[in-house]
Amino acid sequence: MAGAGALIGRTEELRLLEEALNGTDGYRGCVIAGQAGVGKSRLAHELVLRSSSAAISVRSAVGTASARTVPLGALAGWCDHPTSNPLQLIDQLVQSSTSESPDEVLSIDDAHLLDELSAFVIHHVALRGTARLIVTVRSGEPAPDAVTALWKDGMLLRLDLQPLSRSESDALLASVLGSPVDEKSASKIWDLTRGNALYLRHLVSQEVTSGRLRECHGLWFWQEEFTVSDSIADLLGEQIRRLPEAVRTVLDLVAVAEPLPVAVLSELSDLDAVEEAENRGLIRIDAASRPRAARMAHPLYGEVRRARAGDTRLRRLRGRVVSALAALPPSGPEDVVRRAVLHADSDLPIDPDLFLRAARGAMALLDLSLCERLAHASSLAGGGAEADLCRAHALLLLNRGTEAEDVLAAMPLESLTDDRFARLLTLRATNMLWILARPEESKRIVDNALGDAPPTVAESLRAVRAVQRAVAGDPLPALELGRDVDTTRVPASAAMCAIWGTVIAAGDVGESNLVSETASKGYRLAESWQEASYQRVGLVEFHVGALLLAGEVAEAEAVAARTYRECIRLPGVTSAVGTAIAGMAALGQGRLALALERLDRAFAEFTSLDYPVLMYRYGILLAQALAMAGRGTAATALLSSVDQNRHPAFDFVDSERLLAHAWGHAALGAVSTAAAVALRAAEFAAEHRQHAREVMCLQVAVHLGDATGRRRLAHLAESTRSRRACIAAAFASAASDHDGKALSEVATQFEEMGDTAAAADAAARAALAFARANLRGSSLTLGARAQRLARECGGLTTPALRETADRDLPLTPREREIISMVMRGLTNRQIAEALTMSVRTVEGHLYRAQKKTGTRNRHELAALLREQCR
CATH class of the missing domain: 1.10.8 (Helicase, Ruva Protein; domain 3)
Incomplete structure (x- = not known):
């Protein structure tokens, strides 16, 4: 660890305490009160340090339970001549404090533990005003009257310190x-x-x-x-160990079952003990809940009791709570899950039906680890095929694909109903595709079962085939298969496969109406069937991606933001997926700083969980964000890892991976290479009939300086009618014609669409076009607009933005590209090989650039451009 940490969030408190210490409003010091651990001593120490730095004499003492048994025990260190006579000691202490400068500060920590004589001395000093006092006391603890009089009589300011926010x-x-x-x-x-x-x-x-x-x-x-470690248990345990048995029982009941209805707690314990536990600040009653419920006053109290009360005792108490709760009707999946968790750790026999219902409830709540645990317990207790299917599903989602396949392969097929057989095949095929990364095996599972499959099973398999074709980058067959599946007649897991496949494929070909219609159907399914709850999060990813391709950026951001809020506090990988989707939406908006923060955070968690499919998918997006922010080296390093670990369940985003490479080349200055890679990505999308992705690739090519796809974009705009396609077509046309006015209008359209990065680049290209036409005023205006939008993005860099920023240098785009490669340390021969030209041509470009700029060599050229690019 870096250290104990700074004093955080106490600025206002420090101001008030320092004013009281300096005599404001007639105070002679301050009392800092609060519960154990809120920072009373830390704040008092800060005051002592500030007093010492001001050359003020400071004496300190600490009240303790052991010193309390000795008269003046806490203050013995202040006596120059120890004596056994208490009156002489008091006189000595009072004289020592009065003989010093009135600026002296006395600091007494835990003054509630002072003995009566020590308290009398402190009170006497305060009364006479011969020294200033810094006193801390614990809230709720009895203190000597002489100590409480310090604030009750108005001599010291009392500040009740609250926990940190x-x-x-x-x-x-x-x-x-x-x-x-x-x-x-x-x-x-x-x-x-x-x-x-x-x-x-x-x-x-x-x-x-x-x-x-x-x-x-x-x-x-x-x-x-x-x-709970021994240090934490010791920190909290002493107060609890001194409690009467009846109060400890109340504490333990609440610890194992909070929030526990007060009626149940009163039934299982003594009502007077409940009141005492509340009065001591050990439990609190939540009057706002219906019914009223008891909770631990602080979470760590419960952790300590569960760690120290003894397993046999806690299992017995949980059993009593479960039996009492059984008389109450469950209010929802949370209630069923809580009862099952209590039951699992009690002395009651396992109830396989309760555990199975609770496992499904945990799946609905997206607590996958708990779902797996409860389903496994149900299976071991005789829960049968339903428990095994539920457990396998949870294992799959937990990235434990081998264990999931083991469970599914061990199930006896002859005893399964058609519905269960369909679910088993669906789980096996999707597990092979997504988690185990064996797409051919996934296809074989479907092919082998389709031949003589009953109708329900066959329709489920067609649903699986729809998503198989969609993720393989084959959208038209996926659409056909998805449309043919009646999602009301197949199990939820199969229905969601058809919905996923349709949303992916419809998004790729540019059928945005079908995307929205199908996604809405999927969300309704997830609300009604617990089994589909987690698939809803996956659906959001595909939905957001399709909306961004179509140019519906605001809607994509709204869908992602809602999911982020729902997922952020959930256990396991779910919260990281929600964060990654929010990062995807931020990248689509051009909000690079936010995109990098969220994608980097999610990618780190996927890495720590060793989740290859998610690392691959979001590694592409993170690399693109890094490159667009000008961090070309980091983007290239990440893309190298992404390329080495390609996941077959995401073949359909291969054009996106190529675009990330294109942005990486551009960030490193190899602009012509970047444009060529973007066009190659467009060719890939065209070959796979992914028209919306082709639009995105051709748009990026324009950002990278190549508008040769203008006719194709015009055709795609006519055929798809998507918002992005129409704006991208106008962008390519205006860029090809160097039409500053049209480019300015395109920048406005991109900004209204919600893509700030595209707007910034289009504005930069407008500025360059106006400069080319010798319209300096318009050029400067659009250049300033471009730089403002780039700053709003959080550090966006594109070739046009770089050229706009340093356009006072009289360099051609090719000269800039070559000098950028010099900046990276490449030799003339390496540059020539990279740009497919002769070494003599490279030397000629560098010679002309030196003549234009007055530099003497390639190194000075690189230094000049580097300075201009800062």
């Missing part, structure tokens, strides 16, 4: 660790510590030491289950 807690976490923590991990730490700085530091220290909290790609991740 969520943002302050996150800032402290980053300060302690030295780098940021991913959102889901920060949420888990917040849920446990709730702004208590002391608890946070102990927890982080424990989890870093154990290796459960670890850094990956510049972010800290906490993925494993939390266990």
Whole structure:
């Protein structure tokens, strides 16, 4: 760890305390009150440091339970001549404080633990005003009357210190660790510590030491289950160990079953003990919930009790709670899941039906690990085929494809109904395709079963085939298959395959109406069938991608934002997928800074989970974002890894992978190569009849300086009528004609569409076209607009934007390209090979550039262009 962390979020508190310490409003110091761990001592220490730095004398003391038994025990260190006579000691202490400068500061930590004589001395000092006081006390703890009189009589300002807010807690976490923590991990730490700085530091220290909290790609991740260490248990346990047995029972019941209805808690324990536990601040009653429910006052109290109360006791208590809850009707999947989890860890016999219903509920709540655990328990207790299918589905989604295949392969086929057989085949085929990356085996599973399959099974297999063809980059057959499937007659998993395949294929060919219609059907399916809940998140990815291809950027962002909000606090990989989809939408908007932040965070988690299919898909998008932000070296390195780990379930985005390469070449200055790669991507899309993707590729080629696809874009605009195709066609035409006015209009259209990056580049091209026509005023206006839009993107760089930024240099585009390659350290021969020209031609370009700029050699040329590009 980087260290104990800075003092976070206490600026206003420090101001008030310093004013009281300096005598504002007649105060003679301050009292800092609060629960254990909120930072009272840390704040008092900061005040002491500030006093010491101002050359003010400071004496400190700490109240403790052991020193409390000795008269003046806490203040003994202040006595120059120890004596056994208490009156002499008091006189000595008072005299020592009065003989010093009135600027002296006395700091007393945990003053509620002072003995009566020590408290009397402190009160006497405050009363006479012979020193200023910094005092801390724990809220809710009894304190000597002489201490409480310090604030009740108005001598000291009392400040009740609240726990840190969520943002302050996150800032402290980053300060302690030295780098940021991913959102889901920060949420888990917040849920446990709730702004208590002391608890946070102990927890982080424990989890870093154990290796459960670890850094990956510049972010800290906490993925494993939390266990209570001895240090944390000791920190919290003493207060609990002194409780009466009846109150401990209340605490343990709430610890194992919160939120626990108050009626159930009262039935299982003593009502007076419930009231005492609440009064002691150990539990709280949530009056807003219906019915009223009891919760732990702080999450770590529950963790400590569950870790220290003893397994036999806790299992017995859980059994009592489950039996009491059985009399109440379940209110939803959360209630069923909670009962099953309690049941699993109780002394009651396993109920396979309850566990299966709870596993489905966990799937609906997108808690995949819990779903797998409950389904496995149901299966072991005799839950049968349904439990096995549910478990295999969860294993597949958890990226544990081999285990899922083992479960499915072991199921006896002869006893399965048509519906279950269809689900089994669907799961096997999709597992082979997505998780195990064996597409040919996936196809064989479908082909071998189709021959003599009953109608329901055959229709399910056609649904699987639809998504197989779609992800293979074969959209027209996928559309045919998807349209033929009646999603009301097949299992949910098969229905969602047909919907996925249709959305992917319709998005690729540019049928945006069919995309929206089919996606809406999928969302309705996910709401009604628990089994389809996770597939809804996958559907959002394909839906957002299709909307961006069509140019419906605002709608794509809205769909992604809704999913991000729903997923961010969910367990497992789900939150990372939601974050990645939000990053995809941000990239489509041209918001590069946000896209990089979200895609990088999601990619780091996919890497830490070793999830190849997601690493491949979102590695492409992250590389594109890096390249568009001008980070060509990082983009190229990532693309090298992406290329080596190509995943067959994403063949349909191969043109997108090539576009990422094109942007990477452009970021490194090889603009003509970049344009050629973009055109190659367009050819790939055309060969696969992915018309919407072809539009995107040809648009990017224009951004990279090649408008030779203008006629093809005009044809695609006429055939697809998508918003993007129409604007891209106008863009290519205006760029080809060097029409500044038309390019300016295109920039406006891109901006209205929501693609700020495309708008910035079109504005830059308009500026260059106006400059070419010697319309300097219009050129400067559009250039300023381009640079403003580029800044809004968060650092966008394109060839046109670079040329606009440094257009005062009289260089041709080819000269700029060659000098950019010199900047990268390439020799003239290497440049010639890369650009397919002779070495003499390269030398000629460099010679003319030196003459124009007054430089003496290629190195000065590179330095000049580098300076202009900053």
